[in-house]
Amino acid sequence: MGRSTWKYQVFFLFSLILxxxxxxxxSLSSSLSSxxxxxxxxxxxxxxxxxxxxxxSQTSYPKTASWRExxxxxxxxxxxxxxxxxxxxxLDLSSSWLMGHIHSNSxxxxxxxxxxxxxxxxxxxxxxxxxxxxxxxxxxxxxxxLSVFAGQIxxxxxxxxxxxxxxxxxxxxxxxxxxxxxxIGNLTQLRELILDFxxxxxxxxxxxxxxxxxxxxxxxxxxxxxxxxxxxxxxxxLRYCDLRGKLENNILxxxxxxxxxxxxxxxxxxxxxxxxxxxxxxxxxxxxxQLVGPLPSHVSSLNLRVLFLSSNFLNGTLPTWLFSLPxxxxxxxxxxxxxxxxxxxxxxxxxxxxxxxNKLHGSILRxxxxxxxxxxxxxxxxxxxxxxxxxxxxxxxxxxTLDLSNNSVSINNNAAHALPNLQYLYLAYSNISxxxxxxxLTTNLQYLDLSNNxxxxxxxxxxxxxxxxxxxxxxxxxxxxxxxxPILNSSNLQLIFFSNNNLTGEIPSLICDxxxxxxxxxxxxxxxxxxxxxxxxSTTLSVLDLRMNSIHGNIPAIFAKGNNxxxxxxxxxxxxxxxxxxxxxCIDLEVLDLGNNKIxxxxxxxLGGLQKLQVLVIRSNRFQGRIGNPKTKFLFxxxxxxxxxxxxxxxxxxxxxxxxxxxxxxxxxSGVASKYMGENYYQDSLNIIVxxxxxxxxxxxxxxxxxxxSNNSFRGEMSKIIGRLKSxxxxxxxxxxxxxxxxxxxxxxxxxxxxxxxxxxxxxxxPSQLANLTSLxxxxxxxxxxxxxxxxxxxxxxxxxxxxxxxxxxxxxPLSRTCDNHEAKQPPPPTLQQDENLGHENGFxxxxxxxxxxxxxxxGMFMGYLMFKIGKPKCLxxxxxxxxxxxxxxxxxxxxxxxxxx
Ligand SMILES: *[C@@H]1O[C@H](CO)[C@@H](O)[C@H](O)[C@H]1NC(C)=O
Ligand SMILES: *[C@@H]1O[C@H](CO)[C@@H](O)[C@H](O)[C@H]1NC(C)=O
Ligand SMILES: *[C@@H]1O[C@H](CO)[C@@H](O)[C@H](O)[C@H]1NC(C)=O
Ligand SMILES: *[C@@H]1O[C@H](CO)[C@@H](O)[C@H](O)[C@H]1NC(C)=O
Ligand SMILES: *[C@@H]1O[C@H](CO)[C@@H](O)[C@H](O)[C@H]1NC(C)=O
Ligand SMILES: *[C@@H]1O[C@H](CO)[C@@H](O)[C@H](O)[C@H]1NC(C)=O
Ligand SMILES: *[C@@H]1O[C@H](CO)[C@@H](O)[C@H](O)[C@H]1NC(C)=O
Ligand SMILES: *[C@@H]1O[C@H](CO)[C@@H](O)[C@H](O)[C@H]1NC(C)=O
Numbered sequence: 045m046g047r048s049t050w051k052y053q054v055f056f057l058f059s060l061i062l063x064x065x066x067x068x069x070x071s072l073s074s075s076l077s078s079x080x081x082x083x084x085x086x087x088x089x090x091x092x093x094x095x096x097x098x099x100x101s102q103t104s105y106p107k108t109a110s111w112r113e114x115x116x117x118x119x120x121x122x123x124x125x126x127x128x129x130x131x132x133x134x135l136d137l138s139s140s141w142l143m144g145h146i147h148s149n150s151x152x153x154x155x156x157x158x159x160x161x162x163x164x165x166x167x168x169x170x171x172x173x174x175x176x177x178x179x180x181x182x183x184x185x186x187x188x189x190l191s192v193f194a195g196q197i198x199x200x201x202x203x204x205x206x207x208x209x210x211x212x213x214x215x216x217x218x219x220x221x222x223x224x225x226x227x228i229g230n231l232t233q234l235r236e237l238i239l240d241f242x243x244x245x246x247x248x249x250x251x252x253x254x255x256x257x258x259x260x261x262x263x264x265x266x267x268x269x270x271x272x273x274x275x276x277x278x279x280x281x282l283r284y285c286d287l288r289g290k291l292e293n294n295i296l297x298x299x300x301x302x303x304x305x306x307x308x309x310x311x312x313x314x315x316x317x318x319x320x321x322x323x324x325x326x327x328x329x330x331x332x333x334q335l336v337g338p339l340p341s342h343v344s345s346l347n348l349r350v351l352f353l354s355s356n357f358l359n360g361t362l363p364t365w366l367f368s369l370p371x372x373x374x375x376x377x378x379x380x381x382x383x384x385x386x387x388x389x390x391x392x393x394x395x396x397x398x399x400x401x402n403k404l405h406g407s408i409l410r411x412x413x414x415x416x417x418x419x420x421x422x423x424x425x426x427x428x429x430x431x432x433x434x435x436x437x438x439x440x441x442x443x444x445t446l447d448l449s450n451n452s453v454s455i456n457n458n459a460a461h462a463l464p465n466l467q468y469l470y471l472a473y474s475n476i477s478x479x480x481x482x483x484x485l486t487t488n489l490q491y492l493d494l495s496n497n498x499x500x501x502x503x504x505x506x507x508x509x510x511x512x513x514x515x516x517x518x519x520x521x522x523x524x525x526x527x528x529x530p531i532l533n534s535s536n537l538q539l540i541f542f543s544n545n546n547l548t549g550e551i552p553s554l555i556c557d558x559x560x561x562x563x564x565x566x567x568x569x570x571x572x573x574x575x576x577x578x579x580x581x582s583t584t585l586s587v588l589d590l591r592m593n594s595i596h597g598n599i600p601a602i603f604a605k606g607n608n609x610x611x612x613x614x615x616x617x618x619x620x621x622x623x624x625x626x627x628x629x630c631i632d633l634e635v636l637d638l639g640n641n642k643i644x645x646x647x648x649x650x651l652g653g654l655q656k657l658q659v660l661v662i663r664s665n666r667f668q669g670r671i672g673n674p675k676t677k678f679l680f681x682x683x684x685x686x687x688x689x690x691x692x693x694x695x696x697x698x699x700x701x702x703x704x705x706x707x708x709x710x711x712x713x714s715g716v717a718s719k720y721m722g723e724n725y726y727q728d729s730l731n732i733i734v735x736x737x738x739x740x741x742x743x744x745x746x747x748x749x750x751x752x753x754s755n756n757s758f759r760g761e762m763s764k765i766i767g768r769l770k771s772x773x774x775x776x777x778x779x780x781x782x783x784x785x786x787x788x789x790x791x792x793x794x795x796x797x798x799x800x801x802x803x804x805x806x807x808x809x810x811p812s813q814l815a816n817l818t819s820l821x822x823x824x825x826x827x828x829x830x831x832x833x834x835x836x837x838x839x840x841x842x843x844x845x846x847x848x849x850x851x852x853x854x855x856x857x858p859l860s861r862t863c864d865n866h867e868a869k870q871p872p873p874p875t876l877q878q879d880e881n882l883g884h885e886n887g888f889x890x891x892x893x894x895x896x897x898x899x900x901x902x903x904g905m906f907m908g909y910l911m912f913k914i915g916k917p918k919c920l921x922x923x924x925x926x927x928x929x930x931x932x933x934x935x936x937x938x939x940x941x942x943x944x945x946x
Contacts, residue, residue: 081132082117084154091151092144098167100190104139124160131157138187142166148174159206160185170194170216178203189238190214197242202226208233213240213281221246236279245286249311279303283329291316291335305329307352312336315358320345331355331376339363350374354398357381362404378402378422386411386428398422400447405429409436417442424449424470432471433482437461449473449493457481464488472496472519479503483510490514495521495541503530510534520545521565529555529571536560543567543589551590553578563587567613575600575614583607591615591637598622599643603629611635615661623648632656639663639687647671647693652679658707661687663752670695679704687752689776696760697753697782708749708769750774754800757781762806764789776800778824786830788813798822805829807852815840823847830854833863 079087089108107122117132118125124134132155146152146168153176161180164187173193177186178200184207194216201210202223210231219227219239224247278301287306290313301322307329317340319328327350335353338360348369354376361384366375368390378398385406386399394415405427412421413436421440423430424447430436432448433456445468453474462485470493471480477498483489489511499520508531515534518541525545529552532540537558543565550573551566561582567589574597579588581602587610595617601624603609609630615637622645623638630636634656644666651657652674660683671693680686684707749771759781766775767789774797775790782804790799791813799817802824809832810825820839824847831853834840841857848854855863 079151079154081155081157084151085117085120085123085132085135086111086113087151089142091146092142092166094141095143095167096141098143099139099141099165101139101165104141104165106142107137107140108142126157129157133157133182134160136160136162137166138162138164140166143169145169145171146174147171148176150174150176153177153179156180156182158183162187163191164189164211166191168192172196173198173201173212173217175200177201180204182206184208184233187211188215189240193217196220197223197227199223199226202230205230206233207231209236210234211236211238212242213238213283215241217241218243219247221248221251224251238279238281239285240281240283241285242282243286244282245288247285247287249287249289249291278324279305281305281329282309284308287311291330293318300324303327303329305352307331307333309333315339315353315356323347326350326371328352339366341365346370348372352376353380355379359383362387362399373417375399389415392416394418395442396420399426400424402426407431412436412440414439416440419443420445422447423451426451428452430454430474431456432476432480433457433461435461437463437482441465444468446470455480462486467491467514469493479507483507486510487512488514490536491517493517493519494523495519497523499523499525501525502527505531508533516560518542529566532558534558539563541565542569545569547571549573551576551579551595555579556582559584561585562608563589565589566593567591569593571595574598575619577602585609586632587611589613590617593617595619599624599638601626603627605629607632609633613637614641615639617641619643625650627651628653630654634682635659637661638665641665644668647688647698649674649679652676652701652704654680656682658682659685661685662691663687664690666692668692668694671698671701673698673700674704677704680707681705682707684708684749684771687750689752689754689756691756693753694757694759697758697762697777699763699765702763702765702769705769708751708771710771748773749795750776752776753780755779759783761785762787762801766790767792769793770795772796773819774798777804779803782806784808786811786814786825790814791816793817794819796820800824801828803827807831809833810835810854826850828852834859 089111094106094109111117111120117123118130122136122140123132124136125131126133135155135158142163143166156179158180159182161183162185168191171193172195173188175198178198183204186204186207186209189211190213192215193212195218197212197217197219199222219242224244228251280301281303283305286309288310291311293314293316299322302324304319304322304325305327308331311330311333313335314337315330315335319325320340320343322345324347325345326347328345328348329350329352331352331354333356335356335358337358339358339362341363343365346369349371350373352374355378358377358380359382362382364387367387370391371393372391373393374396375394376396376398379401382399382402382404384404386404386408388410392415395417396419397412398420400422401424403426407429408423409431412418416439418440419442421443422445428451430448430451430453432453438461440463442465443463444465446463446466447470449470450473453471453476455476455478457478457480462482464485465488466486467488468491469489472493472495474497476494477500479494479499484506492510492515503525511534513534513536515532516536516538518532518537518539521541522544525542525547527547528549529547531552531554535558538560539562541563544567547566547569548571551571553576555561555564556576556578561584563586564579565587568591571590571593572595575590575595577600579585580600581604583604583606586608589611591613592615595614596619598621599614599619603624603626607629610632611634612630613635616639619638619641620643623643628650631654633654635658636651637659639661640663642665643662646669647667649671651660653676657680667688668691672695679701681704683705750773751769752774754776755778757780758777761784762777762782764787767787770793772793773795775793776798778800782801784806785808786801786806788811791811794817796817797819799820799822806828807830810830812835815835815837818838823843826847826849828851830851832855834848834854834856836857844858848859855861
């Protein structure tokens with residue numbers, strides 16, 4: 045989704061139009077040139093609608109709503125006039141709910157004396173920045189950030205030669221090299237340049253050198269107060285600008301710069317050590333680049349308050365100066381390759397410390413125990429040895445977030461020091477075997493992740509009261525919990541993960557007291573009893589995952605209208621009876637997996653109306669009868685995976701349905717590398733037959749498309765219509781009573797990776813078009829009545845006898861039987877490409893299954909969508925964490941606008 049798209053969605057969500065756009069009074073347009081500033085301002089304000097919700101600031105309000113014609117504009121909110129001349133010199137309409145275009149004929153440009161203009165945090169509908177901005181000759185401060193401007197930054201900006209501060213960040217802008225050259229050449233007074241999120245991909249990093257002159261020259265300006273303010277600032281922020289290339293060590297000679305932030309670009313090469321010798325530097329950000337090498341061993345930037353170097357490839361040990369910076373408040377070095385131990389901080393100013401995802405070892409007791417102001421501590425995924433509950437915590441009264449996951453944590457439950465302000469606790473994969481008792485004293489806990497440990501036995505009763513009513517997330521997945529379902533008393537619970545334990549007994553309907561519950565994952569336990577009615581009747585629940593338990597009885601037939609279900613998974617229980625038709629109320633449903641139960645009845649064709657349904661699995665139940673022809677059009681428009689295998693369906697293949705499966709015809713495979721079904725907190729996982737193997741997929745890439753109708757009693761011919769489902773990766777019609785020829789149109793399914801038509805009564809030749817299926821890895825045609833030549837070439841050179849056994853009269857490679865008394869043709873030696881395919885099939889792919897998946901490397905082809913349940917999906921956790929914790933504050937605030945980054 046483009047950044048602009050979600051913005052519009054947000055707009056529709058929040059839109060509350062206060063007063064709508066007034067027509068431009070045409071009588072006035074003639075007198076434009078002589079327009080008085082107050083009229084110009086009024087007309088400018090009236091060219092916008094005021095829309096609540098488009099401004100991000102908590103304190104946003106419509107400043108122009110109070111503008112009244114009967115008062116002089118110098119008294120208006122946001123307007124600043126010169127005391128002597130009464131000229132309008134300042135206009136601050138930031139966060140003022142303005143929505144609309146700014147055209148080049150805007151009356152804004154009739155304010156020639158403006159020195160300071162701030163229109164940040166409004167919504168200008170992807171307006172270009174009009175070149176008329178270049179007319180504000182006196183402008184010293186221009187802030188158009190976060191305002192939905194788009195397109196190229198006009199070169200006229202470079203004529204604003206008095207500019208001291210320019211902030212165009214967080215729009216959809218682009219700056220080209222010639223404009224950039226002019227900006228840095230002509231804006232010699234600039235102290236502050238903020239272009240975050242501007243596309244600067246055509247800019248070469250060494251041009252930053254030329255900035256030196258501008259950002260360092262001291263300027264004497266005694267006039268206005270605001271200039272004084274500005275004088276102290278020397279900031280350069282070019283985050284998320286798509287800048288690339290090597291950073292030379294002498295990239296900058298900006299002795300007085302205070303903020304230097306080039307994070308979130310693609311800079312490579314060695315970390316420039318010269319940056320650490322800028323005496324006034326307070327914030328240094330080069331995080332999320334591809335820099336290598338160690339931290340410098342000596343520095344002179346002793347005023348550093350913020351050091352953000354996370355997510356690079358930095359290595360070596362943490363130098364001693366790092367622990368003796370007197371003002372350091374934020375230290376983010378996570379996701380690098382640092383080794384060694386964490387030193388002891390000499391000063392206690394630190395508030396945010398992130399050293400996670402490195403290779404650090406040793407104890408942290410002395411390092412952090414005196415950091416009284418520490419608010420967030422991330423140390424996950426190192427080799428640290430940490431004793432929880434020890435006196436280490438006795439002084440950390442301000443700690444709100446503690447992440448020790450993936451280290452070796454032990455718990456001292458005898459000396460439970462409280463962390464009274466703790467809100468987020470991450471202790472996954474930390475080898476603990478009991479619940480930490482200090483949790484009893486954390487009355488503000490909101491987020492508790494104890495997943496993937498060896499916590500054994502019953503859940504203690506006190507856990508239900510942890511965090512009073514603030515707790516919204518509880519994750520106890522993958523432990524050794526036993527006994528009855530734990531009762532949690534927080535009424536704020538939204539996400540509960542208890543899967544992969546050994547909980548027994550019924551699911552108590554008390555669970556429904558959590559009136560905000562969105563995700564309930566109880567899969568892979570030993571729960572019995574029936575599904576509590578109140579769960580099905582929920583209007584908040586989005587994910588209900590009860591798979592692999594021993595739940596019996598009917599599925600309650602009371603799915604409420606307006607419910608919120610997105611994923612329902614009841615696979616592997618003993619549910620029976622018919623499917624409740626009230627499922628049609630689940631209009632947001634994307635995944636419905638009811639496989640491996642005892643559900644009966646006819647094919648639930650009425651689910652076809654669920655426009656968002658992507659996965660329908662009803663395999664291994666007692667469904668029966670003909671599927672017949674659909675009674676309405678446009679069925680299952682988004683269905684990508686359908687598995688109705690192992691039932692008692694009969695009659696002809698439901699060919700007409702195939703014509704409606706739009707999502708199987710044209711899945712857009714561009715940019716899918718990181719798209720999984722599901723949401724931020726719950727990635728849809730599925731058990732699915734892939735290439736003939738039943739596999740638990742931790743995550744499902746949205747490009748996976750398959751049809752499995754195997755083990756039923758379908759009869760009649762396959763239809764050529766199947767050849768239209770071009771996105772199909774897997775097709776399984778095996779173990780039915782199909783007759784006739786294999787339609788040559790299957791040769792058009794060029795994405796097909798597995799094709800199983802075995803155990804039918806198919807006759808005739810294998811169509812030569814099948815040799816076009818260059819992605820095909822598994823072919824099963826055995827136990828049919830096929831005759832004639834086995835096609836040659838491409839993947840057909842890789843299948844062996846088993847693909848073809850028990851047919852009437854197949855001949856040719858790889859069978860020993862030759863065709864027409866000629867010798868079986870040997871396939872030509874494999875070409876390079878075929879070699880690769882072979883590699884995929886025999887080594888790469890299946891090996892990948894056994895080792896889980898490599899973080900960061902998502903392979904296109906067929907590997908991509910197989911995410912297996914072996915080990916922790918570390919990069920997922922890491923991505924979520926990094927986004928959550930490293931996102932700069934400003935972004936964090938706007939996260940809902942920017943859309944989820946999965
Ligand atoms: C200003 O320009 C826009 C777009 O070019 C146009 O739609 C609008 O009518 C113009 N307004 C006036 C008053 O000329
Ligand atoms: C630089 O600014 C001056 C105004 O001070 C302007 O006349 C000139 O055209 C600008 N040069 C460029 C290259 O934009
Ligand atoms: C650090 O990384 C650099 C560049 O990748 C490499 O040359 C160097 O050997 C590494 N140093 C250590 C101590 O691993
Ligand atoms: C902790 O923070 C407070 C408030 O910001 C500050 O006054 C105090 O100096 C800080 N303590 C240390 C040791 O930096
Ligand atoms: C689960 O609990 C039951 C009864 O409490 C016990 O018999 C069974 O062995 C347990 N299973 C596992 C895998 O621990
Ligand atoms: C479903 O929930 C609503 C309140 O949300 C309640 O009024 C209704 O009785 C419930 N229906 C059933 C069948 O439990
Ligand atoms: C395969 O697709 C092409 C173009 O979409 C079509 O012209 C052709 O008839 C199809 N082949 C078969 C055998 O259906
Ligand atoms: C598919 O196979 C047929 C027959 O072998 C051949 O004529 C045709 O050109 C192939 N189509 C493509 C797209 O390779």
